Structure formats: structure tokens, C-alpha cells
Amino acid sequence: MLLQINNLHKDFKRGKETVHVLNDLSLDVEKGDFLALMGPSGSGKSTLLNMIGGIDRPSSGSLIFDEVPVHDLSEKGLSQWRADHVGFVFQMFNLMPVLNAWRNVELPLLLTKLGSKDRKTRSLAALDLVGLSDRATHKPGELSGGQEQRVGIARAIVTDPDLLLCDEPTGDLDRKSGDEILDLLQALNEQQGKTIIMVTHDLRAAERAKKVLYMEDGKISTTRNI
Amino acid sequence: MKYLRFVMTNLKRNKTRLLFTFLSIMTAFLMFGLLSALKIAFSAGADIAGKDRLLTLHKVTFTQPLPISYGRQIENIDGVEIVSHQTWFGGIYKDPRNQLPLFPVEPEKHLQIYPELKLLEGNLDDWVSNRQGLLVSKSLADRFAEEWKVGDRIPIQTSIWRKKDGTNTYDFDFVGIYQLGEDLDDGGMLMNYKYFDESRAFGGGTVGWYVLKIANPDDSAQIAKEVDKLFENSSAETKTSTEEAFAKSFAGQIGDIGKIINAVVSAVFFTMLLVVANTMSQSIRERTGEIGVLKTLGFSDSKVMWMVILEALFITLISAAVGLLLAKLFVDNADSVRKYFPIFYIQQKDIVVGLIIAAVMGVIAGLMPAMQALRLKIVDAMRKVA
Numbered sequence: 153m154l155l156q157i158n159n160l161h162k163d164f165k166r167g168k169e170t171v172h173v174l175n176d177l178s179l180d181v182e183k184g185d186f187l188a189l190m191g192p193s194g195s196g197k198s199t200l201l202n203m204i205g206g207i208d209r210p211s212s213g214s215l216i217f218d219e220v221p222v223h224d225l226s227e228k229g230l231s232q233w234r235a236d237h238v239g240f241v242f243q244m245f246n247l248m249p250v251l252n253a254w255r256n257v258e259l260p261l262l263l264t265k266l267g268s269k270d271r272k273t274r275s276l277a278a279l280d281l282v283g284l285s286d287r288a289t290h291k292p293g294e295l296s297g298g299q300e301q302r303v304g305i306a307r308a309i310v311t312d313p314d315l316l317l318c319d320e321p322t323g324d325l326d327r328k329s330g331d332e333i334l335d336l337l338q339a340l341n342e343q344q345g346k347t348i349i350m351v352t353h354d355l356r357a358a359e360r361a362k363k364v365l366y367m368e369d370g371k372i373s374t375t376r377n378i
Numbered sequence: 379m380k381y382l383r384f385v386m387t388n389l390k391r392n393k394t395r396l397l398f399t400f401l402s403i404m405t406a407f408l409m410f411g412l413l414s415a416l417k418i419a420f421s422a423g424a425d426i427a428g429k430d431r432l433l434t435l436h437k438v439t440f441t442q443p444l445p446i447s448y449g450r451q452i453e454n455i456d457g458v459e460i461v462s463h464q465t466w467f468g469g470i471y472k473d474p475r476n477q478l479p480l481f482p483v484e485p486e487k488h489l490q491i492y493p494e495l496k497l498l499e500g501n502l503d504d505w506v507s508n509r510q511g512l513l514v515s516k517s518l519a520d521r522f523a524e525e526w527k528v529g530d531r532i533p534i535q536t537s538i539w540r541k542k543d544g545t546n547t548y549d550f551d552f553v554g555i556y557q558l559g560e561d562l563d564d565g566g567m568l569m570n571y572k573y574f575d576e577s578r579a580f581g582g583g584t585v586g587w588y589v590l591k592i593a594n595p596d597d598s599a600q601i602a603k604e605v606d607k608l609f610e611n612s613s614a615e616t617k618t619s620t621e622e623a624f625a626k627s628f629a630g631q632i633g634d635i636g637k638i639i640n641a642v643v644s645a646v647f648f649t650m651l652l653v654v655a656n657t658m659s660q661s662i663r664e665r666t667g668e669i670g671v672l673k674t675l676g677f678s679d680s681k682v683m684w685m686v687i688l689e690a691l692f693i694t695l696i697s698a699a700v701g702l703l704l705a706k707l708f709v710d711n712a713d714s715v716r717k718y719f720p721i722f723y724i725q726q727k728d729i730v731v732g733l734i735i736a737a738v739m740g741v742i743a744g745l746m747p748a749m750q751a752l753r754l755k756i757v758d759a760m761r762k763v764a
């Protein structure tokens with residue numbers, strides 16, 4: 153088991169009111185899984201993804217990743233853990249506008265001990281994998297949405313993490329570009345064995361996954377195998 | 379410094395803002411450099427002044443000469459250790475615009491009275507033994523560096539002391555370059571009184587003023603009184619005061635000018651600090667989402683904080699360095715200013731101080747936005763983006 157989530161709670165304070173966004177949620181994720189996470193807007197999908205990725209902390213409950221208790225790590229430890237094990241793909245791509253494509257992909261590698269030559273080689277290889285080697289020196293502003301998202305995926309996989317977390321990766325793309333991104337994610341899952349958890353609203357996107365999970369009332373209500 | 383590249387790229391994101399920030403910091407440090415040179419121009423005399431040195435001048439005006447016989451008499455006063463003298467030569471090099479503060483002195487005594495005099499190049503013995511030997515201060519030597527090398531023969535005209543042969547030109551051997559202590563420069567030149575006195579057509583046996591070294595600075599008032607008493611009712615009455623008091627009365631309200639300059643510079647730097655802090659702060663706020671992304675990718679809070687500080691440090695240091703460099707270029711070439719202020723230069727010390735101020739300013743200005751970035755929570759940052 154790559155990831156075990158047990159009795160996870162997450163509350164947000166909104167003024168005097170406390171909102172229980174995650175309510176005793178438990179979930180196991182196996183290595184090589186490709187999960188699609190669906191559910192109504194505001195049901196806590198992003199919140200769950202944030203907990204898994206270690207960019208927010210649960211109110212209670214445990215998250216064990218490959219025997220590491222992620223919920224217990226210090227801030228610094230959590231940063232390092234993210235750098236080592238998780239790749240993030242965002243809906244809005246979130247590339248650095250001042251950096252060109254390969255420099256964007258290089259960013260996570262700055263945290264490693266790799267020299268500048270190795271960093272460049274790796275970044276270009278990642279760009280090649282997403283089919284963008286001919287756009288390596290283009291700035292994000294000079295790329296289409298689909299291309300930007302491919303750069304985002306290259307950045308997410310350049311450190312070769314075990315887990316890819318994608319929050320509505322096709323939400324901002326037209327159907328054709330969206331399909332290309334989904335092809336790519338599917339290939340990463342099938343050929344490279346990446347474990348992927350993808351939040352989506354789109355049934356067509358969800359069908360690319362191996363399992364579809366529905367969130368309701370702060371927990372997973374149903375699981376459907378595809 | 380793999381992060382430096384990224385930091386520099388970040389600076390370039392808003393070129394107009396970068397340009398204005400650069401220009402304002404650069405101007406502030408250009409001003410700092412020029413004002414520090416001006417401060418030296420005004421206060422050089424006071425800096426050089428020793429508490430144990432007195433000056434004895436003609437009572438009416440210091441351009442009137444005093445008899446050389448006074449020296450012996452002053453030496454006999456209790457508490458006076460050494461007596462030396464100086465005269466204004468009115469030196470001109472090639473062009474009347476090149477006025478030179480050249481003083482005929484007695485070499486041995488001058489060296490005893492100014493033990494802080496230090497040779498940077500050349501040989502003191504050559505100066506003491508060679509009647510035509512000429513010592514040149516560092517700043518003057520720098521000013522004429524292209525024409526004068528130690529060992530050269532240098533002709534200098536006088537606007538006052540015509541020679542017995544009817545000409546106005548004295549020939550010198552450039553034997554050395556001096557400064558006072560580690561970093562002080564009086565901007566002058568020193569020649570041998572013997573050569574001066576035996577050559578001049580008139581005024582023989584007189585000197586411009588006396589410099590007295592006394593045993594105990596506490597006695598300065600007492601000794602000054604005694605000296606002046608000695609020559610009371612003579613044809614050349616004297617006025618004796620400490621070198622410091624003289625330098626001050628000569629240059630005006632030096633202390634105040636220094637204070638005003640310091641106040642102006644501090645105000646300018648404080649304003650700069652606010653400008654840079656505000657610019658950085660705004661720039662970081664605009665980048666909230668990007669900082670969230672960096673943290674998501676695994677950049678730790680402290681790393682992000684340092685990158686922001688580095689960014690502020692980088693812009694202030696570069697701008698300050700350019701400003702100081704421009705100030706130095708200007709001052710080095712400001713010969714027209716040196717007509718009025720012969721000692722007009724930027725001390726190395728002030729350049730270092732300027733760079734330190736820039737570094738401190740960068741860190742302080744970067745600190746607030748850096749803390750902003752440090753505290754930023756990823757989820758909050760990302761919510762602002764989405």
C-alpha cells in the first residue's frame with residue numbers, strides 16, 4: 153500500500169462557524185493506481201488533495217505514505233517530503249511567467265544536489281517526454297494552454313516522484329488539449345507506473361482512471377472500478 | 379549560486395519598476411559619494427590637526443611673513459618641543475588654472491612634527507638630502523599621474539616668489555608620494571625651504587608661519603599666550619592658536635557642515651529604505667501565487683525568505699556600486715572643483731561604508747517582504763490564484 157488515510161478530519165473556521173470539510177475520511181491508495189476524484193463543488197476534493205500532498209495539515213487522523221507518517225512531519229520535513237515524493241499539476245498550470253519552459257521544469261531540481269548540466273539534461277528529457285522539446289526556450293506566455301499544462305506535467309515528473317496529484321488538470325482546457333493531457337497522464341500511469349490522483353468534474357476525464365471515487369459529506373461515498 | 383539566477387530573473391519581471399528602483403538607489407549613493415568627498419574638502423584641515431600642535435601666524439593676516447629668527451625664540455619657551463615653519467609658495471603647473479598648494483618646509487623638523495606622514499612611494503632620505511626634492515600628496519599625485527612619475531624632473535612656477543635670476547620657474551625632483559596616517563590626504567606638496575630661500579629674489583629670511591609641537595596639549599592656551607607675548611610691540615606681532623582652531627576658523631563652520639551633510643545623507647538613505655521596502659513588498663504581493671507554487675514544489679519557508687532577501691540585497695548592492703563608481707569617476711575628474719577645494723577625493727573607507735550601508739539597507743528592506751513570504755501558507759496563496 154502506497155498511501156493509507158485513516159479517519160481524516162479537516163475543519164475550517166469561517167467566522168464563528170466551524171465547517172467540517174473532511175469528516176472521518178479513510179482511503180487506501182495502491183502503488184500504480186490511477187484515481188479520479190469526483191463530487192460536487194465545495195465537497196472537499198481539493199482539500200483532500202492538499203492533505204495528501206502535504207500542503208495543508210489535517211485537523212485529526214493519519215496519513216501514512218510508504219510508512220512515513222506525513223501528518224506528523226515538521227514544516228521543513230514536509231517541504232522535503234513533497235520535493236522527494238510528490239508532483240503537483242494544477243488547473244491554472246501555475247508556471248513562472250518569467251522563466252522559459254525548461255527553466256520552469258528545472259525548478260524542483262534546484263532543490264536537489266544535481267549540477268547545472270544534469271539539471272538541464274533532465275529538464276529537457278522531461279519536456280521531451282511530454283512532447284515539447286521544441287518549445288524548451290519559450291516563455292509560458294508564448295505557449296497555448298495545452299502546452300502550458302504539458303510543461304506543468306514535465307515539472308511535476310522531473311524529479312521522478314511516486315505520486316502525481318492533479319487538481320482539475322483539464323479544467324481550463326478545450327476538449328482536444330484536455331484529451332492530450334489525459335493521454336499523457338494515462339501513459340505516465342501505465343508506462344512509468346506513476347500513482348495518480350486526479351480531481352475532475354468531467355466524466356470523460358474520469359473514465360481514463362482505473363477507479364472513480366465520489367465525495368459527499370466529507371467522505372468517499374462510492375467507489376467505482378473501471 | 380543556482381538560486382541567484384532565478385532571483386535575478388525575478389528582478390527583470392517589471393523592467394520599469396526595476397529601472398526606477400535602480401535609478402533612485404543609484405542616485406542616493408552617487409550623492410553619498412559626492413557628499414563624502416565634499417565633507418573631506420571641508421574638514422580635511424580639522425582631521426589633520428593634532429591637539430599637540432600650535433600655529434603661530436602674523437597677527438594682522440596670515441599672508442604676512444614672520445622673521446626666521448622667531449623660531450629660536452619660540453623654541454626656548456618651556457613646553458615647546460619642536461618648532462618648524464611653512465610658507466605659501468603659490469605654485470602653478472603649466473596653466474594658471476593648475477594651482478598647487480606647495481609649501482617650503484624644513485624637512486627634518488617637518489617630519490618630526492608630523493610623524494604620521496607616511497611615504498607610499500619613494501624615499502624620505504632623498505627628500506631630506508636633496509634640496510630640489512619634492513614630496514607630493516597622494517591625491518595630487520593621482521591627479522597628475524599621467525605626467526608625473528617618481529624620479530621625474532618637474533618644473534613649477536610661482537605666482538609670488540620670483541627668483542634671483544628673474545624667472546618664475548623652480549625645478550624639482552619628484553622624490554616621493556605621501557599621505558597622513560592610513561587614509562588622510564592634505565592635498566599638498568612639500569619642498570625644501572633652503573632651496574626656496576636661496577633662490578627667491580625677495581623676502582629672504584622670512585617664513586609664512588610657525589608650527590609648534592608642544593609636550594602637553596593641556597598647556598596649549600598657556601603656551602600660545604607666552605608666544606604672542608614674546609613678540610608684543612614688535613614689528614611683526616603674532617597670533618598663536620591650536621592647529622585645530624585654526625583649521626576650523628579657516629574652513630568655516632566645519633562641524634556644522636559635517637553634521638548637515640550627515641543629516642542629509644541619513645534622510646536620503648532612510649527614504650531609500652522605504653522605497654526599496656515598499657517596492658519589494660509590492661513585488662512579493664504580486665507574486666503571492668508563485669510563492670505558493672514554489673513552496674508546493676518543496677521550497678522551504680526559509681529558502682523562500684532568503685530568496686526575497688537576496689533579491690533586495692542584489693538590487694541595492696548593484697545600484698549602490700554603480701552610484702559609488704559614478705561618484706568616484708566624477709570626483710577623480712573634478713579638477714575644476716579642486717581649484718577651490720584642493721582636497722577633494724573619496725576615501726576608500728567611504729566606499730566600503732557605502733557598500734555596507736547598501737547591504738544593510740538591502741537586508742532590512744528585504745526583511746519585511748521576506749517575512750511576508752515566509753509566513754505565507756500555501757493553501758492561502760493558491761486560493762488567491764484560483
Ligand SMILES: Nc1ncnc2c1ncn2[C@@H]1O[C@H](COP(=O)(O)OP(=O)(O)O)[C@@H](O)[C@H]1O
Pocket residue numbers: 164165166171173191192193194195196197198199200757758
Ligand atoms: N483555507 C480555507 N479556509 C476556509 N474554508 C475553506 C478553506 N479551504 C476550503 N475551504 C472550504 O472548504 C470547502 C471545500 O473546499 P474545496 O476542497 O476547495 O472543494 P472542492 O475542491 O471540492 O470544490 C468549501 O466550502 C470551501 O469554502
Ligand SMILES: [Mg+2]
Pocket residue numbers: 197198199319
Ligand atoms: Mg477544488
